[in-house]
Amino acid sequence: MDSEQFRKFGYEFVDWVADYFAEVGDYPVRSRVKPGEIKERLPAKAPQAGEPLETIFRDFKEIILPGMTHWQHPGWFAYFPANNSPESVLAELLTAGMGAQCMIWQTSPAATELEEVVMEWLRDMLGLPAGMAGVLQDTASTATLCAILTAREAASGFEANKKGVKQPLVVYASQEAHSSVDKAVKIAGYGKEYLRHIPVDENYALIPKKLEEAIVADKKAGLVPACVVSSLGTTSSAAFDPLEEIGQICRRHNIWLHVDAAFAGTAAILEEKRWMLQGAEYIDSFVFNPHKWMFTNFDCSAYFVRNPDLLVKTFEIHPEYLKTAADTQVKNYRDWGVQLGRRFRALKLWFVIRSYGVEGLQSMVREHLRLAQLFKSWVDEEARFEVMAPVNLSLVCFRFNDGRPEPELHNKNKELLEKINATGSVYLTHTTLKGKYVMRMAIGSRLTEEKHVRQAWELIQKMAKEI
Numbered sequence: 324m325d326s327e328q329f330r331k332f333g334y335e336f337v338d339w340v341a342d343y344f345a346e347v348g349d350y351p352v353r354s355r356v357k358p359g360e361i362k363e364r365l366p367a368k369a370p371q372a373g374e375p376l377e378t379i380f381r382d383f384k385e386i387i388l389p390g391m392t393h394w395q396h397p398g399w400f401a402y403f404p405a406n407n408s409p410e411s412v413l414a415e416l417l418t419a420g421m422g423a424q425c426m427i428w429q430t431s432p433a434a435t436e437l438e439e440v441v442m443e444w445l446r447d448m449l450g451l452p453a454g455m456a457g458v459l460q461d462t463a464s465t466a467t468l469c470a471i472l473t474a475r476e477a478a479s480g481f482e483a484n485k486k487g488v489k490q491p492l493v494v495y496a497s498q499e500a501h502s503s504v505d506k507a508v509k510i511a512g513y514g515k516e517y518l519r520h521i522p523v524d525e526n527y528a529l530i531p532k533k534l535e536e537a538i539v540a541d542k543k544a545g546l547v548p549a550c551v552v553s554s555l556g557t558t559s560s561a562a563f564d565p566l567e568e569i570g571q572i573c574r575r576h577n578i579w580l581h582v583d584a585a586f587a588g589t590a591a592i593l594e595e596k597r598w599m600l601q602g603a604e605y606i607d608s609f610v611f612n613p614h615k616w617m618f619t620n621f622d623c624s625a626y627f628v629r630n631p632d633l634l635v636k637t638f639e640i641h642p643e644y645l646k647t648a649a650d651t652q653v654k655n656y657r658d659w660g661v662q663l664g665r666r667f668r669a670l671k672l673w674f675v676i677r678s679y680g681v682e683g684l685q686s687m688v689r690e691h692l693r694l695a696q697l698f699k700s701w702v703d704e705e706a707r708f709e710v711m712a713p714v715n716l717s718l719v720c721f722r723f724n725d726g727r728p729e730p731e732l733h734n735k736n737k738e739l740l741e742k743i744n745a746t747g748s749v750y751l752t753h754t755t756l757k758g759k760y761v762m763r764m765a766i767g768s769r770l771t772e773e774k775h776v777r778q779a780w781e782l783i784q785k786m787a788k789e790i
């Protein structure tokens with residue numbers, strides 16, 4: 324493809340994306356294809372000769388698009404949002420066009436230095452301690468793995484990197500912590516036997532007293548407590564572990580404190596939500612995802628550390644072919660995580676922050692918080708429904724409850740959720756809280772307005788009557 328052909332199709336593709344932004348609400352939000360349906364329409368072998376781009380683009384629209392679930396749909400209330408914005412998409416186009424591999428400063432100085440500055444912006448926007456330094460990872464799962472690996476090295480005096488884990492090290496997280504903690508514990512060599520899931524209170528937050536009891540018991544047994552993962556905004560119910568109390572426990576016992584605020588962290592740009600970071604002075608590492616609630620397309624996860632030297636010492640490696648004359652003067656982010664190769668993620672985040680401004684981002688987040696409280700008020704007013712967890716942010720956990728026995732309620736709510744999602748106009752997901760099946764209304768899509776939330780509630784009520 325030459326430059327003129329690229330220009331022609333580039334205009335066509337950008338027009339399609341612009342139309343998609345405008346019309347995404349017309350699609351069924353969740354794909355309706357059956358398992359294997361897309362694969363059956365694709366050739367079993369790659370073409371021997373090249374095909375025209377017109378044909379490939381046609382197949383994209385006719386074969387691929389029907390199998391896509393539309394995360395940017397205004398009726399998206401599932402999981403948590405994975406937002407994009409026109410600004411971030413255009414920045415991603417520039418990144419893809421340049422095709423830079425930004426592993427070290429010398430391979431693209433602007434990529435490294437922009438990332439430094441943008442991470443300082445984010446740190447200050449959230450109100451994290453001034454000394455914390457940041458790096459962009461792909462996902463919060465990777466950032467949590469980095470934290471647990473660094474905690475392993477800090478607890479073993481960096482012997483684990485040299486000789487493997489010789490003495491059992493222990494990680495602590497609440498019963499509501501994200502599954503990425505379990506995965507990281509396995510990958511990092513701790514062994515799942517040494518992951519302690521600490522009980523939660525009536526608000527699904529970790530109980531500090533239970534945490535300290537577990538730490539003391541492990542110490543008496545000759546084990547080494549290495550890391551505590553505190554959740555700010557759990558996946559199931561957006562519960563907040565008491566950071567300050569947990570931080571004080573970690574400080575007393577010399578344990579690494581990692582904070583997982585993957586979705587909720589964005590809310591800390593609001594002064595009125597800054598309470599969630601009370602105790603931030605105890606944090607060793609912190610992660611949140613701008614690709615969830617800060618309108619920056621996937622993937623873009625912001626990871627901060629109090630002592631970057633420990634992070635770098637955990638991951639650094641110095642093959643001759645990567646050494647440069649600038650190494651002593653710059654940050655080489657390849658030593659700040661698992662990956663050697665790195666994308667230029669900072670560019671899209673820079674575009675978004677500059678385009679919206681802090682006030683614009685705050686306005687969007689406040690509106691989603693308002694809509695969640697509005698939805699909660701409707702649930703509270705309806706006798707056949709009940710809210711199942713505190714509404715701390717923009718997630719509402721609720722269920723249908725007409726007084727029938729619990730086993731029947733489980734099945735009825737499951738049936739109700741399937742009927743709601745089958746309409747194609749909205750998409751909700753579920754979880755279980757203390758064994759009870761509940762629906763999750765996660766409000767956070769860039770395109771979601773009050774009318775969409777109201778339509779969703781009307782649909783939920785209508786489907787409830789039908790069952």
